[in-house]
Amino acid sequence: MKQKEVLLEKVYNPKEFEERIYATWMDHGAFMPREGVGKPFVIVIPPPNVTGVLHMGHGLNNSLQDILIRYHRMKGEPTLWIPGTDHAGIATQSVVERKLWSQGVDPRSLGREKFVEITWQHALEHKKIIINQLKKIGASCDWSRERFTLDEGLSKAVREVFVSLYEKGLIYRGTYLVNWSPGLKTALADDEVEYREVQGRLYYILYPVADSDEKVMIATTRPETMLGDTAVAVHPGDERYRHLVGKEVIVPLVNRKVKVIADEYVDPEFGTGVVKITPAHDFNDFEIGRRHNLEFINIFNPDATLNEHVPEKYRGLSREEARARVVDDLKSLGLLVKEEPHVHQVGHCYRTHVPVEPYLSEQWFVRMDTMAQKALKAWEEGKIQFFPRKWENTYTHWLRNIRDWCISRQLWWGHRIPVWYCDDCGAQMVLREDPTACTSCGSTNIRQDEDVLDTWFSSWLWPFSTLGWPEETEDLKRFFPTTTLVTAYDIIFFWVARMIMASLEFMHEVPFRDIYITGLVRDKQGRKMSKSLGNGIDPLEIVNVYGADALRFTLAFLAAQGQDVLLDKDTFQVGAHFANKIWNASRFILMNLEGRRLIPFEKIEKTDIDRWILHRLNRAAAAVSDALETYRFNEAAQTAYEFFWSDFCDWYIESAKLSLNGDDEQEKDRIVSLLLFVLEQALKLLHPFLPFVTEELYQKLPTTEGLLILASFPEPRKEWEDPAAEASYTVLQEVVRGVRSLRSQFTIPPSVKFRVVVRCEDAGLLEYLRAHEALMKLLMNVEDLSIQQEPPLRAGAVVVVGKGFEVYSYVRDLIDVPKEIARLEKKIAKLQGVLDKVEKKLANPHFVEKAHPQVVEGERAKQRDLAEQIAKLREYEALLKG
Structure with a gap:
């Protein structure tokens, strides 16, 4: 026997060995890919944001990834799990700004360079915390290949992609309506906007027709934006208003004359069939404004207060304050006909949860249509597949309805846009390397674009930038494309689809084959875990109490x-x-x-x-x-x-x-x-x-x-x-379970022995059971066991019938039969009461429709379990009565 310390402590205590075991794996380089047979198995980690600590969603996601990695590593495949973190532009800058404000420091007073230096310190501190947390739960990433979305290599990849797309005409700069976060004072991409159902109001306002006593009534949810109206529109087929098309109406409060236009966008059934057009503050109005060559009047400052383009009395007011003032003024003029409750969808910033403002500004965009078509084709050809399949609908719907991607952010933290402007000749330079002078006139009076790129602009390159692209590295040759992506459903469009687009554009193949979408981690009531509800669970708290294995196994089990x-x-x-x-x-x-x-x-x-x-x-x-x-x-x-x-x-x-x-x-x-x-x-x-x-x-x-x-x-x-061995042993197990179940149901103590007779007519099975008589006695905890073909006496026995056998347990003399029947009936009644409550709950349409589907399914499972328990107890009751 090999010499080893084989004695184990009596009590399982993971704290005694988990850190030691992880250190051993690290010391032996166990996480690095080995030479092996077959194609490498590769996963890139969805990089956690360097804004805080891991939550239970990360615990689930990374536990499942590690299970796959360890399994494929043990299968002998060259296996690589690439770790890394995301600089999280908006989130990280917000955290650092709040911290500075709490210290009495205005972040802008520091200047860009100092602010970025402080933010780097914050990012590195939190990156270290996150990596240690991943190690605590056993993540077997190859830490020698750890990446960060702002590291030197990824910065080079980001610049190469920006310049390359610009040269292809796929990146452009223009003044367009964007989703604007007043809290963050930056543009957002369409998919960074969360739409929520809001209880608002619909206001009915009269607009006088110029040179006439006639008035038209419009309905709007945002009366404050009328200060930026540049038209009123009706549907061209609406007979009620055809006589007004081409005439002018007067916008109340600003006394601006605007034309009545006809546009098929207008829904004659909504409100009054007449809509105000504010091209600088509504996406649909923006398109109408372009079609009809309307004026664009921006009435908001970056913080969503009203600016100099409105009458002085409204300047500096917030959107909410301006709305109240406008409504009061309309009432005093007799132009507010009525207002009524109205439920509608309002976009909110995904970070600050403040309503976004459609805002006219100059931004950088990526043309997405051709890349989206390639990504759709890859799915149609089966080059990628989702698990579960239902998420394919989310993927395809987003790609088929894609809009150009606004990639510029008005931040200091992030990849600065690689564009320079010459203040002498006005040239614009988009370059892979920082210039020292204007490439057109030679002037050194040049400046870089102030904006940074959307965080996702670095993340969409993750599967190949982490392997060294744009350099032709050995890792890139060996490990790209990767194999599997494990991620959450809410970033299918943020990240998953974009990675596929970027890989097809620059690597000419998909970045991974399989996409596994995890479920959400919720509390027992089916509610999403959140700080506001106080129902979150810290994965490290679970590790400290139960150990990392308990965390991982439980999550996988569920x-x-x-x-x-x-x-x-x-x-x-x-x-x-x-x-x-x-x-x-x-x-x-x-x-x-x-x-x-x-x-x-x-x-x-x-x-x-x-x-x-x-x-x-x-x-x-x-x-x-x-x-x-x-x-x-x-x-x-x-x-x-x-x-x-x-x-x-x-x-x-x-x-x-x-x-x-x-x-x-x-x-x-x-x-x-x-x-x-x-x-x-x-x-x-x-x-x-x-x-x-x-x-x-x-x-x-x-x-x-x-x-x-x-x-x-x-x-x-x-x-x-050996199916035959299984079949025979299964019968032995059923016999043993039958006796054990009787002992349990009739509460016969283990110390009490009783006689058991097993009757079996099949000669082969009889021989098998007799050969294991001693084992069966041990497992059933009985001393007197007979295995025979002849029917035994039934007197005093409770008989359980199975497939190919009968078990006679002589226990009637050991129990008070009437008392036991009464006990069973009482237990059945109690379980029936619980079952009635469960069935009443399931019969309530409000519960079935409103509760989380898995909570409902949990109740149905409880219903089935209770029904089975009751049926089994009735079976035992019948055995006693028989």
Whole structure:
């Protein structure tokens, strides 16, 4: 036997070894890709923002990625998980600005250079925190390849892409209406706007017709914007207003004469069928303004207060203040007909949650239509696939309705736009390298564009920029395209689609094949976790209480494809109990090694029960592999769990105790050798899910060499397939379960023994059960067991009938039958009461429609479980009465 310290502590305590194990992996370079067979398996991490700490959504996402990485690494594939973080332009600048304001410092007073220096310090501090958190949960990233979206290499990639797209005519600068965040004072992309249902009001206002006593009534939700109206529009087919087309109306409060125009955009059914047109503050009005060559009047300052283009009494007011003042003034003039409640969708900034303002400004844009068509074609040709498939609709809908991407941000933190302007000759230079003089006139009086690029402009290059592009690196040749992306649904358009577009444009192939979209992590009530609700869970808190393995396994166990994960802190006991079970089972086996002579597996003579556990191991290994290959994480985790806890611990180890407690020393050697072998395979099977405890235990086994993380994942072996052994042992299990269930239901203590007769007419099955009579007595905890073909006497017995057998348990004399029937009836009534409440809840349309679907499904599962319990109890009641 190999010399190893094989004794384990009695109590499973992950704090004693998790950090040590991780350090060992790092010391051995275990996370770096090895030479191997087949195509490399590569994942790029969705880079967390350097604005804070990881939340449970990150815990789920990164746990699932690590499970895949560890599995494919054990399959012998060259495996690479590229880590990194995102500079998060808007979010990071906002955090730093708030911190400075809290210290009494105006960020703008520092100047750009000093502010960026302070922000770099903040980013590096938080980047370090995030990386340490990832290590705490066991993320086996190749840290030697860690990247940051503002590092030197990625900056070079960003500049190359900007200049290249500009040279192709795909990047342009222009004055357009953009989504403007008044809180951040920067433009936003369309997909950075969150639309929320808002209870507003619809105001009906009279506009006098010039040189006439007639007035037209318009309806609007934003009366303050009338100060920027430059037209009134009607539908060309609306007979009510055809006589007004071409005439002028007077915009109240500003007394501006504007034309009545006809445009098919106008909905005759909305409001009065007449709409005010404010081209500088509404996207639809902007397009109408361009079609009809209208004037564009911007009435807002960058902070959404009203500017010098409105009457003096309104200047400096916020949007809300201006609205109230305008409404009051219209009332005093008798021009406000009525106002009524109106529910509508209002865009909000995804960071500040303040309503965005459609705002006319000069910005940089990327033309998206041709790139979007390529990305759609890649999906149509099956080059990418989503798991689950339903997210393909989100992807295709966004691409088919795409608008040009506004990529400039009015920030200091980020990739500065590589454009310079000459103040002498007016030249504009878009360059890969910083110029020292104007390329047109030679003047040194040049300045760089003040804006930075949207954060996603660096992130959309992530799959190839992290591998060294635009340089032709060895990593790029070997590991691009990557294999799988694991990410959340809310950035399918922010990030996923854009990565595909960028890769097709610059690498001429898709960046990954499979896209697995995780569910959201919610609380038990189905609510999204948030600071405002106070229902968030810190992954590190769970690690500190239960260990990283408990965190990871629980999340995987619950991560059903296409469903959200509902949990609270107590949920993680699932993983903690399982890790503890693995520890205790291993400790039991190791405690039985003393004095034993271990036999090589190939030389061990196998019994039918040994062949059964090998068959079950085979099936588990195949099922786990199949589930992980198709991203069914919960099925993979549950299969591994069932194999270890039920097949291996509850049945095989319990069966082995018959040999371990006997006097046959050779049999003890044989069974211990087999137990060790199956344990070793089981640890390999479990390693992707619970890497720390399995590695710690693997190192204690006298039969192992090297690190478990670098060992081979169990491969199904044809010679282990034995359906006959499984079929026979399944009958034995059903017999044992029948007796155990009776003992449990009738509350017969383990110390009380009773007689059992198993009747079996099939000669082959009879022979099998008789051969395992001693084992069955051990597992059923009985001393008097008969296995026969003839029907026994029924007197005093409770009979359970199974497929091919009958079990007579002589327990009637051990229990007070009337009292037991009464107890069962009372229990049935209690369960029925609970079931009635559940069914009442499910019959309530309000609950079914409003509650989270998984909460509803949870109630339905409870309904099914209660119905099954009641049916089983009625079955036992009938047995007693019969």
